[in-house]
Amino acid sequence: MGYRVINGQMYPMNEFLHSSSSVQKSNKIESCFDKILDSKISCNSDFTISSHAVKRLQDRNIKLDKTDMDNINKGLNLAKEKGAKDSLILYKDLALIASVKNRTIITAMDKNKDSENVFTNIDSVVLL
Template identity: 40%
Template sequence: MEKRYIHALPIQPTTRNYLPKKSSKGIQTDNPFANHLKAALDKPTSLTISKHARERIENRAISLSANDWLLIEEKIAQAKEMGINESLVMVKDVAFIISVTNETVITAMNREEAASQIFTNIDGAILLET
């Protein structure tokens, strides 16, 4: 009599009903991390201005054009890629301290004020001439 060997194969489901539902963008919607990721991807890329910075901008009558803000946003994105966390950004006659990791303007001042300041806890500087 001939010997026959039977090898057991792992049982695999025949349907995909066990997978969570996916949204239209292919990201799982019932996963909290996936929801957070989707929200981050859908977020506009504009900088957030903190309450403190907003008050400084209003009190000092600081104004920049939309093009200046776009240029700052581009440079902040580049700084983020380089691993910078906090940056001094000087443009025209204005200086900003910006949290690159949070994409948030922390404070704003004119260049005269900035000239007499010591800036700490920054690891990058962006100087823009527009």
């Protein structure tokens, strides 16, 4: 006879297979797991652009399309995998300062036109 453990309780396999309440518990567990998995996946698939960064992008007439957003997201994910906290992301002609932990683009600048090219308080650089 086999046993199955669900939420810290042991159930005999024959009771588990024939009991509708156990099946309902199993479905609830699977549903809860699916929700947690979806939230973790979506956590790595989106980010926020601060109002300061949006204003700087608009002032320079820079528009980001879906492909650009996906590539920047990929850069944030790479930085997170390496344990970065605050990162400089160099993408095309943009220099983006990002809080990796908060998944937020803090500021944006055209890396070729800004006179000062000194970046402080970052712990990583992502080249895309």
